[in-house]
Amino acid sequence: MWDSHNVSTITCTDGLVLPCWQPLENVPLVDKIGRGLLYFFFMAFLFIGVSIVSDRFMAAIEVITSLEREVSVRKPNGEKQIVVVRVWNETVANLTLMALGSSAPEILLSVIEIYARGFTAGELGPGTIVGSAAYNLFVIIALCVSVIPNGEVRKIKHLGVFFVTATWSIFAYVWLYMILSVFSPGVVQVWEGLVTFLFFPCTVITAYAADRNIHKYIKKEYRMNKRGVIVQAEGADNLELGHSELLVLDDVHEDIKQEYITTLKELRHQNPHTDIDVLEKMAHEMLLNKGPKSRAFYRIQATRKLMGSGDLMRRISERAQSDLSEVKAELQRESGLNEFTQSGSRVCFDPSKYTVLESCGQFEVRVVRSGNLDAPLSVDYTTEDGTAQAGSDYVKAKGSLQFNPGEQEKSITLEVIDDDVFEPDEHFYVRLCSTQPGGSLGFPILATVIILDDDHGGLFKFEAQNHELVESVGTYELKVVRCSGARGRVILPFHTEDGTAKNGKEYEAQRGELIFENNESEKVIELTIIEEDSYEKDVLFYVQLGEPQMSGDEIATLATEAEKKRPEERTEREQIAIMGKPRLGEITRAQIRIKESKEFKNTVDKLVQRANASLLIGTSSWKEQFVEALTVSSSDEDDQKAPSKLDYFMHFLTIFWKIMFAFVPPTDIFKGYLCFVVSIFCIGVVTAVIGDVASHFGATLGIRDTVTAIVFVALGTSIPDTFASKVAAINDKHADASVGNVTGSNAVNVFLGIGVAWSIAAIYHGVNGNYFNVDPGNLAFSVTIFCTEAAVAILILFVRRSKIVGGELGGPVCLKYFTSLVLFSLWVIYLVLSTLEAYGIIDGF
Numbered sequence: 110m111w112d113s114h115n116v117s118t119i120t121c122t123d124g125l126v127l128p129c130w131q132p133l134e135n136v137p138l139v140d141k142i143g144r145g146l147l148y149f150f151f152m153a154f155l156f157i158g159v160s161i162v163s164d165r166f167m168a169a170i171e172v173i174t175s176l177e178r179e180v181s182v183r184k185p186n187g188e189k190q191i192v193v194v195r196v197w198n199e200t201v202a203n204l205t206l207m208a209l210g211s212s213a214p215e216i217l218l219s220v221i222e223i224y225a226r227g228f229t230a231g232e233l234g235p236g237t238i239v240g241s242a243a244y245n246l247f248v249i250i251a252l253c254v255s256v257i258p259n260g261e262v263r264k265i266k267h268l269g270v271f272f273v274t275a276t277w278s279i280f281a282y283v284w285l286y287m288i289l290s291v292f293s294p295g296v297v298q299v300w301e302g303l304v305t306f307l308f309f310p311c312t313v314i315t316a317y318a319a320d321r322n323i324h325k326y327i328k329k330e331y332r333m334n335k336r337g338v339i340v341q342a343e344g345a346d347n348l349e350l351g352h353s354e355l356l357v358l359d360d361v362h363e364d365i366k367q368e369y370i371t372t373l374k375e376l377r378h379q380n381p382h383t384d385i386d387v388l389e390k391m392a393h394e395m396l397l398n399k400g401p402k403s404r405a406f407y408r409i410q411a412t413r414k415l416m417g418s419g420d421l422m423r424r425i426s427e428r429a430q431s432d433l434s435e436v437k438a439e440l441q442r443e444s445g446l447n448e449f450t451q452s453g454s455r456v457c458f459d460p461s462k463y464t465v466l467e468s469c470g471q472f473e474v475r476v477v478r479s480g481n482l483d484a485p486l487s488v489d490y491t492t493e494d495g496t497a498q499a500g501s502d503y504v505k506a507k508g509s510l511q512f513n514p515g516e517q518e519k520s521i522t523l524e525v526i527d528d529d530v531f532e533p534d535e536h537f538y539v540r541l542c543s544t545q546p547g548g549s550l551g552f553p554i555l556a557t558v559i560i561l562d563d564d565h566g567g568l569f570k571f572e573a574q575n576h577e578l579v580e581s582v583g584t585y586e587l588k589v590v591r592c593s594g595a596r597g598r599v600i601l602p603f604h605t606e607d608g609t610a611k612n613g614k615e616y617e618a619q620r621g622e623l624i625f626e627n628n629e630s631e632k633v634i635e636l637t638i639i640e641e642d643s644y645e646k647d648v649l650f651y652v653q654l655g656e657p658q659m660s661g662d663e664i665a666t667l668a669t670e671a672e673k674k675r676p677e678e679r680t681e682r683e684q685i686a687i688m689g690k691p692r693l694g695e696i697t698r699a700q701i702r703i704k705e706s707k708e709f710k711n712t713v714d715k716l717v718q719r720a721n722a723s724l725l726i727g728t729s730s731w732k733e734q735f736v737e738a739l740t741v742s743s744s745d746e747d748d749q750k751a752p753s754k755l756d757y758f759m760h761f762l763t764i765f766w767k768i769m770f771a772f773v774p775p776t777d778i779f780k781g782y783l784c785f786v787v788s789i790f791c792i793g794v795v796t797a798v799i800g801d802v803a804s805h806f807g808a809t810l811g812i813r814d815t816v817t818a819i820v821f822v823a824l825g826t827s828i829p830d831t832f833a834s835k836v837a838a839i840n841d842k843h844a845d846a847s848v849g850n851v852t853g854s855n856a857v858n859v860f861l862g863i864g865v866a867w868s869i870a871a872i873y874h875g876v877n878g879n880y881f882n883v884d885p886g887n888l889a890f891s892v893t894i895f896c897t898e899a900a901v902a903i904l905i906l907f908v909r910r911s912k913i914v915g916g917e918l919g920g921p922v923c924l925k926y927f928t929s930l931v932l933f934s935l936w937v938i939y940l941v942l943s944t945l946e947a948y949g950i951i952d953g954f
Contacts, residue, residue, distance in 0.1 A: 124801025172781035236818025247936035257919030306864030411832030455551030570694025602655030
């Protein structure tokens with residue numbers, strides 16, 4: 110394609126899609142430069158298109174790798190529980206679908222070039238793969254090292270995975286040199302191509318093993334540890350999962366839960382008077398903002414900002430609100446709570462329990478109406494016997510209440526019959542029977558009336574022995590009741606006692622007295638519960654009642670004096686006074702169990718399931734995609750800002766591609782798989798055109814395909830990844846999304862891009878009785894230079910991880926800029942040496 114002897118002749122061959130620009134002979138220099146510029150701008154325009162469709166592809170991958178499934182786990186008590194887990198392991202996803210998504214243009218370019226050239230070797234595809242690997246390793250990492258804020262450091266979290274993928278990435282290019290120059294110089298045999306491809310699954314398996322620290326494959330069983338974290342037990346069969354022993358559950362959900370809880374605590378402390386729903390929305394928004402995000406998310410975000418489509422992070426506030434609303438509605442449905450609509454009306458008792466003295470005479474029971482108050486409503490009621498009998502203990506009542514339009518409350522008047530006979534507490538009921546119009550009865554429709562005898566001091570006790578409450582209750586009112594009498598003023602001491610709940614940590618201790626006045630039957634002890642927003646809390650403390658004492662009463666004084674006498678010396682009046690003294694009932698010690706708020710726990714669980722980037726980048730309809738394609742959005746994180754002139758320029762520059770690829774199926778269809786297939790087909794079509802344009806561009810300006818590949822094509826396909834890695838380096842806590850994936854992607858490029866292409870060509874020629882010839886000259890030299898410099902770059906990263914810096918990215922200002930300069934210099938040296946060798950200025954090998 111390149112002729113150095115005749116500058117007026119263009120040595121060009123028709124491409125797979127585009128024919129050469131005629132004429133090819135006697136072309137003036139000005140025309141050649143003009144054609145070159147047009148090819149260059151057209152190639153840049155195509156790179157924009159492939160970036161946009163690649164992001165649709167990445168969105169599909171993000172949705173696919175976010176798929177979840179239900180598995181059965183075993184709690185420590187043997188109880189089985191169904192939990193939702195990710196299907197894809199993070200490392201496997203990164204090295205397969207994610208790497209394929211970010212490297213699809215390079216891989217497809219290599220495969221398409223083989224087909225377009227009639228299964229003969231070309232320089233553009235392999236050169237782009239090696240050139241892209243050099244750019245990724247040197248330039249992207251150099252940029253990521255320097256953009257970290259001063260004083261901050263980022264470390265690779267999965268170091269074992271990085272070490273494995275770094276080894277494979279260097280070996281991949283060493284292997285290329287071996288099959289080109291050692292095993293069968295100048296010829297790629299079928300086994301060499303197939304082995305190159307098979308190194309891809311080997312890379313995935315070894316990286317997965319490093320991620321899980323697996324030294325031997327063993328059967329595993331899911332269980333739940335003491336903290337409630339889902340883990341695996343070795344050596345036991347897992348009947349629930351069958352063949353899925355290699356599926357491993359990550360603890361990432363536990364980390365996200367703790368992050369959410371901590372964030373909510375801080376927000377509550379900073380905004381003590383803000384409604385809890387608002388705080389939960391703010392916490393979820395921060396969780397989505399700070400949470401771990403995949404390389405796909407950052408890649409899509411970078412492309413959207415560059416193309417005038419706005420910042421993905423602006424979606425977070427809207428997503429946080431919709432997530433919280435959906436979760437609350439889902440929890441409400443699960444608990445069976447249904448709010449009444451405005452179209453209906455409901456009537457019920459409020460409250461549903463009344464305690465009255467035998468001597469009270471008449472009293473009122475309240476009936477309330479909710480919902481639609483515009484229409485009239487009537488409700489029938491009647492009393493029913495319990496232990497109290499109509500006629501002897503109370504007056505039977507039956508009738509109806511009429512609610513006029515706008516009326517919300519009515520009362521039923523009842524009467525208790527007093528007598529002088531001592532008797533235990535009794536009760537009867539009032540029931541709402543029917544309504545007109547019908548179907549308007551709410552809950553509760555039954556009210557209980559307890560009648561207390563007022564002739565004796567009474568028995569004092571708790572209503573119940575066991576009380577279970579949530580830590581978010583704040584103040585809990587523990588009720589103490591006085592039954593079997595309500596005469597006189599009584600002092601009742603009480604105090605709290607620690608159990609597994611400790612004073613000052615889970616609750617505030619109390620010691621004091623309750624004073625029951627004459628005819629008073631109920632008191633409450635206000636317990637202060639300290640909220641920690643604990644996810645798995647279950648602690649106890651106790652409240653103990655002391656002996657009741659009558660105060661300021663003649664009979665109380667008489668009883669006190671009578672107790673000092675022997676029984677046979679007491680008068681009848683003194684015996685009655687002693688019998689009427691207040692006493693403790695059966696339940697004098699209450700057990701208070703504090704648990705985490707079930708609603709809070711369920712809210713956290715459901716929000717954690719939604720805390721992934723696929724919900725932000727996925728699409729649900731073609732309408733949504735076309736609206737996004739036609740809308741200009743500000744690339745600034747401040748959603749109040751109007752789009753800038755640059756945003757409008759980039760929008761109109763890319764609107765053709767946006768509308769074109771809005772026809773790609775949304776990710777919600779067939780769980781993202783249809784979008785995956787259509788997107789990769791579109792990438793192949795655009796890449797085929799890029800290959801032709803790049804080849805014609807080089808031929809027109811007299812640039813070798815090797816140089817075009819490592820400089821222009823590699824740079825064009827890697828620009829989106831550059832911005833994605835930069836954002837990931839700044840925003841992520843770790844360096845995996847920005848740097849850790851580079852080495853894996855480089856290895857995958859060779860094993861898939863060259864392995865598939867050369868396997869197809871070698872098989873084709875083998876079937877036809879020929880050999881697949883590949884000139885080792887330029888590629889072998891380029892590979893050797895890259896491998897040498899790659900080893901130096903990786904060594905630099907490992908040295909930075911030591912105490913010198915403490916992490917691969919960031920660190921002291923001088924040191925981080927020096928590192929970036931060294932890495933960038935390695936890329937420049939690689940380009941210069943490869944270019945000089947391509948033009949024969951220096952000798953290759």
